Amino acid sequence: xxxxxxxxxxxxxxxxxxxxxxxLAKGGDPKLMMAEIMGRExxxxxxxxxxxxxxxxxxxxxxxxxxxxxGIPIAAGAALQLQMSxxxxxxACFFGDAASNQGTFHEALNLASLWKLPVxxxxxxxxxxxxxxxxxxxxxxxxxxRAIAYGIPGEVVDGTNVLxxxxxxxxxxxxxxGGDGPSLVECKCYRWLGHHAGDPAxxxxxxxxxxxxxxxxxxxxxxxxxxxxIIDEQQSKQVLESAAAEMLEAQAWAxxxxxPLPEKALEDVxx
Ligand SMILES: Cc1ncc(C[n+]2csc(CCOP(=O)(O)OP(=O)(O)O)c2C)c(N)n1
Ligand SMILES: [Mg+2]
Numbered sequence: 001x002x003x004x005x006x007x008x009x010x011x012x013x014x015x016x017x018x019x020x021x022x023x024l025a026k027g028g029d030p031k032l033m034m035a036e037i038m039g040r041e042x043x044x045x046x047x048x049x050x051x052x053x054x055x056x057x058x059x060x061x062x063x064x065x066x067x068x069x070x071g072i073p074i075a076a077g078a079a080l081q082l083q084m085s086x087x088x089x090x091x092a093c094f095f096g097d098a099a100s101n102q103g104t105f106h107e108a109l110n111l112a113s114l115w116k117l118p119v120x121x122x123x124x125x126x127x128x129x130x131x132x133x134x135x136x137x138x139x140x141x142x143x144x145x146r147a148i149a150y151g152i153p154g155e156v157v158d159g160t161n162v163l164x165x166x167x168x169x170x171x172x173x174x175x176x177x178g179g180d181g182p183s184l185v186e187c188k189c190y191r192w193l194g195h196h197a198g199d200p201a202x203x204x205x206x207x208x209x210x211x212x213x214x215x216x217x218x219x220x221x222x223x224x225x226x227x228x229x230i231i232d233e234q235q236s237k238q239v240l241e242s243a244a245a246e247m248l249e250a251q252a253w254a255x256x257x258x259x260p261l262p263e264k265a266l267e268d269v270x271x
Pocket of ligand 2: 096097098124125126127128129130
């Protein structure tokens with residue numbers, strides 16, 4: 001949310017295999033998103049993209065991506081298109097800690113920095129790639145330091161603090177729009193659930209999850225708004241309840257939607 005709040009119409013987002021939050025934050029419709037996740041005809045990609053390949057070009061959401069690290073060069077390509085057409089748009093490119101080990105990350109940052117492309121690389125460092133903890137998949141603690149190799153700014157941010165994320169994104173976006181090129185923003189965060197629904201996540205050290213749950217970004221931001229007198233407890237509760245109700249309504253609506261017809265299976269796909 002801290003990232004997408006900075007973006008404007010005409011800006012783009014590339015996402016990951018964990019992209020539903022990015023999608024909603026950039027303005028995607030929850031009903032059409034749920035229909036796509038359930039493989040329905042009325043979903044954003046007519047049910048052919050599914051959970052990991054949702055796209056909504058009308059909101060600048062170029063696509064989630066089931067291939068780890070694949071969104072990074074796509075973001076650089078979209079930024080090149082913006083630069084070549086003289087538009088002042090920016091691309092926000094999300095990826096994970098493990099994705100930053102992929103060749104695509106390094107190749108894309110190399111060209112994006114060389115050509116001063118208007119892109120902000122946002123690493124969601126949630127400490128794990130599937131079951132593999134960060135200190136077992138890379139020899140660094142701060143992924144933002146990889147920016148040094150490409151001569152661009154790299155910033156570590158507390159990913160549980162939505163305003164800190166917003167500020168870092170605002171700085172990076174200003175730089176990108178001003179023609180000074182990309183930045184790398186590393187958001188330190190955590191994955192509450194296992195890698196997927198069936199993963200009991202036994203690889204976590206005891207107490208780790210509980211400690212991160214104390215730092216729930218939604219809870220912390222709500223408390224901050226209350227402490228500063230911007231909303232009261234009742235309003236905070238209402239916001240959370242209405243968001244949950246909206247998602248339940250989207251889920252129920254999507255479950256009633258028609259399945260795609262078999263004879264349309266080869267439409268809109270590369271064959
Ligand atoms: C190219 C490629 N290699 C491996 C996988 C299998 N895979 C799916 S998610 C994942 C871990 C990704 O970790 P990270 O980038 O940290 O993202 P997170 O899941 O933590 O959000 C892997 C290895 C894949 N989808 N694509
Ligand atoms: Mg990760």
